[in-house]
Amino acid sequence: MIGNPPPDDPSLEQLRRLLLGAQLEELEQLKQKLLDREQFSSEVSKILPDAILKSAKKGEQLSQAMVPTVEQIVSLSIKRDIKKFASVLFPVIGPAIRKSISETIRQMLQSLNQTLEYGLSWRGIKWRMESLRTGIPFAQVVMLHSLVYRVEQVFLIHRESGLLLNHVGLENAVNQDADMVSSMLSAIGDFVGDSFQVENRQALDAIQVGDFSILIEQGPEAILAVAVRGEAPGSLRNVLQKVLEDIQQEFSDRLQHFSGDTEVFMPARAQLMQCMDQAKYTTRNKSISLRTWLVLLTLLILLIYWVVSSLYLTRQQHDYVAQLQQQPGYVITEIDYADDKLAISGLKDPLARDPHKFLALSTLDPATVQLQFEPYQSLKPRFVAQRLLKILNPPVNTRLQFNHGVATLSGFASTDKASEMQTMAALLGGVTEVDSRHLKTHIDLSALQPPPSVKLDLDINNGILRASGSALPQWRDQARERVGKIDGILRYDDSLLESQFDLTVFQPPESVSLELQNGTLTVTGHASQQWLLSLQQQASQYPEINQLDTSQLHNDTQQQLQQDIAELEHQNIFFDVALSFNFEANDAFNHVVALAQRIIKNAQQLSSDIQIVVRGHSDSVGNFADNRALSLERADYVAQYLFNTGISPRFIVVKGIESRVPRENSAAQRRYNRRVTFEVIRPSASITH
């Protein structure tokens, strides 16, 4: 009510004194107090603590006003004496750092835990599918599902114009221009307010769509709207109210004079962030569960197994391929390692080793290896040689060599086989020349000197010589020995050669021939009894001889004996009338002795029992008795003489006989009757006289 009057107006001064009187005095005193520094500061110090307390209760205004001063004080203090400051902070800073580190670790473990939980549970898989389907990042899907509620955006809106003053939001939650959202929100608010004529513009305080809602807090000049996902608790509303009140208070001037400059609302960000901090998630156990550990461990083991086994597998595959590539007769054109399968294709000489055989040697699963080889002919010497061998099929007795394109045939082969081999070899690819100079088609067997009874069979291709027929053991042994020295004979077979019996062991005389057939030894010709006996004796000792056939053998001894007997029985020893007789000079008698001796010897040999009867005769002149005596005398006489020559008396029988017959008719006849004759008898047989 105090105007601004001109100072030098005395009437006014007077009026003042009249009106205020004593109070003027008090005012003067008050003025004095204010001007006196000392007094004023002591007055202020009385109320300052109270004032600060009250101010702090009211809000942050005082604190904020003091921030620059405090900051200045602190920085000044540090500048002045940093040690002092450090010692003040020391007890705080250690635990703070420790706490910060342990918090960081705890969060890491927790996020791992959650990842595993979401990553491996059925729920987690479902969410991952959802992420794939909708294209929303998995982390966000997890967030959305495990969320109880979360403030995603905060709008500070100028109530009147609907203009956005400030805005904070989760980075990935904002997908509309906040300015437009803000205007739309206020438009909607207006629309609702207008349409339903709600009292006092307290129109809209929440919009809800599904699990998404917008909470709207209306202040006199500002609107606070928060976008909330999930079930917002009642407490959130309180937070909003508190924040909006703070903003209204702090920015009341700026709100009232807002003309589109939003810059001035930048500091409100701090308050808006308070709303953003409101969120709650369902998290299960904070500690890492046993399940998580198990899963981790299993995963680790599986990973190691997978790495090792796939390394092992590829190693095996490479080994196998390398093995194939080194093999002659293979041309590998394509190798395909697909996953755990191995596909190999190329060319293969039919003579090359079977690829499945190595496969069996390696530890690869045959089912995982696919082999596809087209046949081709390798001209590598090794394969040409093999093919030569296969096609020529040289007999054992032929040697085949292959060197620098030259096929050399040596050894022995039949004429047919030799020419066949030469033709075939010349036709084979990779063979430039066929050398068969040293291939023989004949083997000289003359060194064996086979007897006609022996048949020789030669299989020149196989080097087998067979002897059949029969031969003496000597020849057999000799052939065995000689055959070893003949080139080209690898085997000698005389199992079919019959061994001939060597009949010379019986020392047959030349007059005898022996033949052994079917166990029967046939003797032909003639031989002495003595030899025959020895033959009989020896033959019984040979098992080869079962039977002895001597029917065609003439016995020399027997014949001689019969001849001799016949001759002896024709001999006459003639006497004179008297008995006197000169034996030595008598050729006839000597002849008789020789015969008798031989007969006895031979008979003994033939073991036939004989006796020589010496018979005396006389003529018929004289009387009978005398003549009889005389004839006996004459017989004795000859016998005696035979004894003298060494003939044993047991072979001699003496008999006298009167010779009546034949009747003598002449002197010559009578002379004839004066004689001694001989007769050979066999005592066993009956002797007739």
Next chain:
Amino acid sequence: MIKKKICMLGAFAVGKTSLVQRYVNSIFNEKYQTTLGVKIDKKSTIVNGQPMELIVWDLAGEDEFMAVRSSYLRGSAAFMLVVDGTRNDTLDIAINLKNKVFREVGPIPFILMINKSDLKDDWNIDPFILDKLIQQDWQIIHTSARNSENVEAAFESLARQLVDPEPA
């Protein structure tokens, strides 16, 4: 950052939405889809070297059944009055709307856009009334959302008045 709320006002089908689309998104659509309630767009621009964001409220056209909601007008820094040059009655509606805004919000800057200038042959605006408006210092611009004539110029001109407001 300076933000300003401006409103598009006018009778139905005069081309408010088309003008905003032309200005904000540089597109034009022959098809008529009437706006229900309000549609909000935003355009960043630079006026006198100063960045500015225009929050454009495209309101549903006024007709005999529906009046423009006064609550939408609150907080507007300026507005566009749109008239269809081929329909004389839309000018009357525009004048009424201008009075309404001045009543509700106060004397804020505005520009009268006579739209569909590409159809000038068919224009049917009473020149007498126009003269009177010019005498009252109305700023009048002939525009075409179709061939974009003067669209940007009109909006920029309005924006300029917001940076450097004339004394009321």
